[in-house]
Amino acid sequence: MADTGAHTRKPLFPAGQSVIERAGQGGGAGGPADFGLSDLARVLRRRMWVFACVCTGVFLLVAFYTATSPRIYQANVQVQLNLRENNAFPSAESVFTGLAGDTAAVDTETTILGSRKVAELVVDGLKLTTDSEFSPAARPGLLKSLLSLGSKPVVNPDLEMARRRQMAVTNLQESVTIQRSGLTYIVDITAKAHSADKAALIANAYAEAYLNQQLEAKYD
Numbered sequence: 001m002a003d004t005g006a007h008t009r010k011p012l013f014p015a016g017q018s019v020i021e022r023a024g025q026g027g028g029a030g031g032p033a034d035f036g037l038s039d040l041a042r043v044l045r046r047r048m049w050v051f052a053c054v055c056t057g058v059f060l061l062v063a064f065y066t067a068t069s070p071r072i073y074q075a076n077v078q079v080q081l082n083l084r085e086n087n088a089f090p091s092a093e094s095v096f097t098g099l100a101g102d103t104a105a106v107d108t109e110t111t112i113l114g115s116r117k118v119a120e121l122v123v124d125g126l127k128l129t130t131d132s133e134f135s136p137a138a139r140p141g142l143l144k145s146l147l148s149l150g151s152k153p154v155v156n157p158d159l160e161m162a163r164r165r166q167m168a169v170t171n172l173q174e175s176v177t178i179q180r181s182g183l184t185y186i187v188d189i190t191a192k193a194h195s196a197d198k199a200a201l202i203a204n205a206y207a208e209a210y211l212n213q214q215l216e217a218k219y220d
Contacts (some may be wrong), residue, residue, distance in 0.1 A: 075199035077207050082184045110187050113210045114178040119169045121209040128168045135168040163202050
């Protein structure tokens with residue numbers, strides 16, 4: 001005859017025991033509850049050589065970049081614009097009219113000073129087409145180099161010189177900053193180069209090229 005009596009199940013955990021306590025008992029020895037600061041310090045000591053190698057590598061990379069990167073020098077020249085007419089007894093109307101047009105006139109002259117035309121005059125005057133800083137030699141790609149093996153490349157001298165000149169002009173404009181000094185009649189020319197002497201030559205050449213261009217336009 002089958003036993004139809006009720007069966008009583010034994011609870012898995014004692015009454016009143018929290019979930020955290022149960023998880024701790026389930027982990028056993030060496031579980032997450034046993035991992036403390038001393039174990040973390042032990043792991044760090046074991047991996048100390050890894051951190052030392054990473055720090056040393058980063059330091060060497062920074063030192064190498066600092067030692068090999070070229071220094072940039074800066075030179076500044078100021079040009080004072082003379083936009084007023086020489087009139088010993090100006091009228092009030094002419095004075096106010098002149099003041100209103102001065103801002104636009106100075107901005108126009110500043111734009112002319114930073115134009116590509118003036119940069120071309122500086123490149124030609126200082127022969128920057130032969131300067132590797134502003135006109136580096138063209139480096140052919142890998143495929144072009146492989147195809148040209150065993151054959152002498154044909155280069156048109158005129159086209160190559162024109163290309164190098166345009167490259168020098170573009171690089172020169174990127175290294176020179178021209179801006180008006182506040183609301184004055186003074187324009188600041190700031191040139192940057194890998195040597196202090198070259199930066200000064202470029203800044204002075206910009207001012208000279210602009211003044212020569214203005215004289216030519218005045219007497220034409």
